[in-house]
Amino acid sequence: MIQIERLYKKFGKNQVLRGLDLHIDKGGIFAILGPNGSGKTTLIKAILGMVVPNKGVISVLGKPIKNKWRYRQEIEYLPQIANFPGNLKVKEIIRMIKDLRQEPSDEERLISLFSLEPFLDKKLSTLSGGTKQKVNIVLTLMFDNPLIILDEPTTGLDPLALIHLKQLIREEKEKGKTILVTSHIMRFVEEVADEIVYLLEGEIYFKGSIPDLKTKTGQSDFEHAIAAIAITTTDA
Numbered sequence: 405m406i407q408i409e410r411l412y413k414k415f416g417k418n419q420v421l422r423g424l425d426l427h428i429d430k431g432g433i434f435a436i437l438g439p440n441g442s443g444k445t446t447l448i449k450a451i452l453g454m455v456v457p458n459k460g461v462i463s464v465l466g467k468p469i470k471n472k473w474r475y476r477q478e479i480e481y482l483p484q485i486a487n488f489p490g491n492l493k494v495k496e497i498i499r500m501i502k503d504l505r506q507e508p509s510d511e512e513r514l515i516s517l518f519s520l521e522p523f524l525d526k527k528l529s530t531l532s533g534g535t536k537q538k539v540n541i542v543l544t545l546m547f548d549n550p551l552i553i554l555d556e557p558t559t560g561l562d563p564l565a566l567i568h569l570k571q572l573i574r575e576e577k578e579k580g581k582t583i584l585v586t587s588h589i590m591r592f593v594e595e596v597a598d599e600i601v602y603l604l605e606g607e608i609y610f611k612g613s614i615p616d617l618k619t620k621t622g623q624s625d626f627e628h629a630i631a632a633i634a635i636t637t638t639d640a
């Protein structure tokens with residue numbers, strides 16, 4: 405599904421990824437975690453071909469992605485900050501993305517799930533942050549592709565929308581898909597993730613299940629296990 409070998413990326417003098425290796429061979433929900441600025445979004449954008457690495461090889465769905473773009477049609481991506489033109493109405497942006505993708509979509513179910521009907525004729529610039537995020541989730545999950553990448557999908561969501569999001573992610577996983585998700589909300593991660601991928605100092609510090617992480621850190625609580633990595637490695 406995703407194979408990354410010795411990935412390096414620096415911005416100016418800032419060496420963000422330092423020979424990162426990552427292999428994701430099966431479906432499931434993988435939480436990409438790590439401190440602020442550890443390179444989670446950089447890694448995701450490298451997988452999407454939006455950040456060009458300095459060195460290393462990335463293969464997605466079985467093929468190296470260098471100088472390729474077609475593979476992106478098989479990926480759904482929810483960016484951390486989606487910047488769609490504010491003067492477009494919700495129904496217009498949905499139609500625009502559908503026209504661009506030219507793929508079957510099931511937006512009606514998602515619009516109804518998030519109760520977005522009253523907003524379809526409203527301009528994006530007039531929506532609250534949480535409602536915008538619901539629209540972004542619809543735009544991401546309305547297509548049916550094997551790889552889904554969600555960068556901070558919970559931002560701004562109310563509790564009911566969060567329950568729907570978790571359910572949707574689990575449904576996609578049941579279809580055998582691979583879902584990469586970043587989040588700073590540890591409760592959300594603990595509820596949905598099959599595996600944790602923890603980035604630190606430009607490499608993968610830990611990849612494995614939550615029980616394995618608890619064993620490794622000697623912590624019985626997930627949030628404390630994550631915090632323990634930060635404390636241990638800062639002290640080192």
Ligand SMILES: Nc1ncnc2c1ncn2[C@@H]1O[C@H](COP(=O)(O)OP(=O)(O)OP(=O)(O)O)[C@@H](O)[C@H]1O
Pocket residue numbers: 415418420438439440441442443444445446447
């Ligand atoms: N386009 C860019 N130009 C220059 N520096 C960048 C660029 N994109 C990211 N960086 C830097 O790379 C580092 C990693 O950023 P990145 O956004 O990948 O981290 P992150 O782990 O996703 O952080 P957060 O948890 O805060 O979202 C940061 O120091 C950031 O300032």
